[in-house]
Amino acid sequence: MHITRERLIVYGGVLFFALLPPVASFFGEHYLISLFTRAMIYALAAVSLDLLLGYGKMISLGHAAFVGIGAYVVGIMFFHAADDSLLFGFIGGSENALVVWPAAVLVSAMGALVIGALSLRTSGMHFIMITLAFAQMLFYFAVGLETYGGDDGLPMWNRNRLAGLDLADKLHFYYVCFFLMSVFIFCCTRLVRSRFGLVLRGASTNTRRIRALGVHDVSYKLVCFVIAGAGAGLAGALLANQSEFVSPGLLHWGLSGELMVMVLLGGLGTLFGPVLGAVLFLLLEEFLAIYTEHWMVYFGPVLIIVVLTTKRGIYGLLVGGGGNRGG
């Protein structure tokens, strides 16, 4: 098989994530395992956003909405399992990951279907604003959910259960996240090269042309929006488990912005770049925050330089030639 720089970086990345826990344990830096678990979850969300930004050219400033929906599904199901009550009077709670996580993905996807269908009636600046408005609406809705903690959020006493594994165990949870992130990214690399992906990339480059070819571009964009929402929902479910806490902050547009920064920093339209972006973002946050709480003051210029000087972020820099789009 032809080994390109791109493959080298991807294999290197897989190896890095696979070996991080034993190495970190060996040096006694156990907190790194949690840090990188978080990084992988954020990466999952950022990659899903890259589908929208990089491949569908849909600038959504409300992607956190789907992360939040996913997280709240986990939190609310946990809440009802804990006090043995019913949601809407007929849905029982659950702590089983095999039930709750797919539910989180499904509900996020349905949310994305509704929000996407309405938002995609617009484009450009209006699309940005309407996605933002929907996310903020959900944010205030979550704040108003008194039963589920409202403003204070909803604590979970323990993580979901997954047959054969102990998600409360750092290592187990790390590798579960690693597995899910890898599977999602792999599916995305197939997706963007598939017939659907080609039509989507065409629709995002030239609307007039794609319509003249006989394609109803909006339905392709909507499906992309739903897939991205589902990915973000999975990230939300994992995030809820990681922190054992769900709060309206997960729906806030601040998180949407952070995800966008990860995508731009790592490399727009590269799928692997956002992983780099997420890791770098969390590392910088972690270590700069030791020195100053205003760490963004230092991070801002880094981002500006990367965006101005590279075509496809840090990933594009590493791959050379600006990275690729087709996978």
Added chain:
Amino acid sequence: MGAEILAVKRLRKSFGAVRACQDLSFTVQRGVIHALIGPNGAGKTTVANLLSGELRPDGGHIIFAGADITTLKTYQRARIGLARSFQITQVFEELSVAENMALAILANEGGNFRFWHDALCSPVVLERLPLALERVDLVAQQKMAAKHLSHGERRQLEVGMALAGRPTLLILDEPMAGQGPGGTRELSRIIKDLKNEVSILLVEHDMQVVFSLADHITVLVNGACIADGPPEAIRQDAAVQAAYLGRQ
């Protein structure tokens, strides 16, 4: 089906006070190159946009292959065999030439909600792509990004893409615009070769091209038809000479 592929009936369109299209009627026969000519500002591109569905008419009807398509959207018209090229070339800039063409082939095929297999390896693409590229002389450039093609090559690509869906009527909106003499010759040859497979509505400004290619000509001035007939008749028509040829 009759001999007509397209019938335009009393088509009207205004932009504010500007009447871009006034009670325009004409028919295009199957298997011919039908030219729509007129001086700048005559409303030629408006007609092309009305026919392809990018603009909605204020009144009148468009009958395509016997069916009234006046209310259909652009992508629906494309699906039933009405293809077009644009005055300002519209291709997918960031995609490669092969991807552009593959997309054009797949778009018309439908059933593109397939998420797993590589698009460029789908059977219909493997089967039709080489020929589609060959027809517009772009085999050598197939790996290049469309934005790196020359002006003439981009136009060839666009025509090739319009043809990839095997349309029954092809609307070419000023295909010669901005072409050098070489590009014009190449495109004229391609258009002539197409005559046997597809009816063509050629919206064009370049008179020499029109008279060398067209079987039938409709002359448009200020959004209205002032003459309609074979090239010889148009050449001798006094109204046309006054309105158009006289200024050349």
